[in-house]
Amino acid sequence: MEILLLLDLEIPTGCATALVRCGNCGRNPVPYPLSTGPNCGDQAYKIRCTAGALWFDALKGSYMIISINPMTQRIVLRPPNLLGNSCISSDISTQGIQLDDNLPFNITSSNTILLLNCTDAMFHLQAPINCTSTSICHYYIKDNAAACMRSPICCVFKTGGSQTAYVVRIHDRGCLAYQSFVNFDTVNPPKKWPQPGLEIEWALPLEPACKAPMDCKNLFHSKCLADPANVGTTRCLCNKGFTWDPVNGLCRSTKCRPGKRCKKQKKQIVLIGASCLDDKRQHRPSMKEVADEIEYIISLVAGEVSEK
Ligand SMILES: *[C@@H]1O[C@H](CO)[C@@H](O)[C@H](O)[C@H]1NC(C)=O
Ligand SMILES: *[C@@H]1O[C@H](CO)[C@@H](O)[C@H](O)[C@H]1NC(C)=O
Ligand SMILES: *[C@@H]1O[C@H](CO)[C@@H](O)[C@H](O)[C@H]1NC(C)=O
DSSP: OHHHHHHHHHHHHHHTTSOOOEEEETTEEEOTTOBSSTTSSOGGGBOEEETTEEEEEOSSSEEEEEEEETTTTEEEEOOOOBOTTSSSBTTGGGTEEEOOTTSSEEEOTTEEEEEEEEOGGGGGOOTTSBOSTTSTHHHHHHHHOGGGGGSOOOEEEEOOSGGGSSEEEOOTTSEEEEEEEETOOOSSOOSSOOOOOEEEEEOOOOSOBOSSGGGGTTSTTEEEEEOTTSTTOEEEEEOTTEEEETTTTEEEETTOOTTSTHHHHHHHHHHHHHHHHHHHHHOOOOHHHHHHHHHHHHHHHHHHHHHO
16 A cells, blocks of 8 residues: 555656646647646636637636647637627627736737727827728628628727737727737738637746745756745746756756757657656556656656766
């Protein structure tokens, strides 16, 4: 019994080369640092998994996630629909989308926003908002939003800059509806309108916060120490010879320069770490499997050490 318990305790340490990535949501992977629960990912990067779909909670209201790109730290959200047979966006009660500016997410500069059902007050606004009668929003209304023909003033602008970093606002003295497209760089109406999307991005995470040495057990090669960049906070800082990799959530050896042999080994360890976590999520491995796995990981780590 004692042996079983010991081995059981070994699982997290053995598997925890990288920080714990959250399990899939339905068929959607949840990359680090995004978090769908209290025991995985980074808690500053919460998203929601409901019935196999991922949702992003804005300051008020939620938006379905269409795609996530962990390499560019970008998420594409589904913009709101129009309410019933109207030209009013379904998020009018929250005046459009508003992100919490205390969180590490903001709206990227890759969105082209079509503002619909606008008042003529919009004509007083200067470039980069384009409310002319030739603006592509008129073609969008004709092709995709017949309800808006009854209120035909519309405008187009591109996101970017501090004004649109956290909000796309709609209200009754401006415009009552909007649509958004990512990387839509055409001045002429397209033959076929692409799938709408609103792109946001996340800032790369810092090392995870900690209160006690135990809190850092999942981040190999780290210790819970005072953060020199942030007085009064403690983080799992990577040991000497290792550097924080915020994309994969691990402490990476600085000895492994590109082109050296240890690079391949390093990759292997990342993969093992990931697959090991996958295993943990899917089934409880037999004791034999656990023992084999621990032995395998130990030998890999030993292999890396001998490369230095
Ligand atoms: C446009 O917005 C106004 C409120 O400003 C609303 O009364 C009107 O019904 C909307 N138009 C359409 C076609 O939904
Ligand atoms: C507004 O958009 C139209 C169509 O894309 C373009 O021809 C026009 O030059 C734009 N006007 C301004 C002020 O940018
Ligand atoms: C949005 O966040 C990214 C990543 O942290 C940052 O580089 C960019 O400056 C931010 N944009 C604005 C407008 O705040």
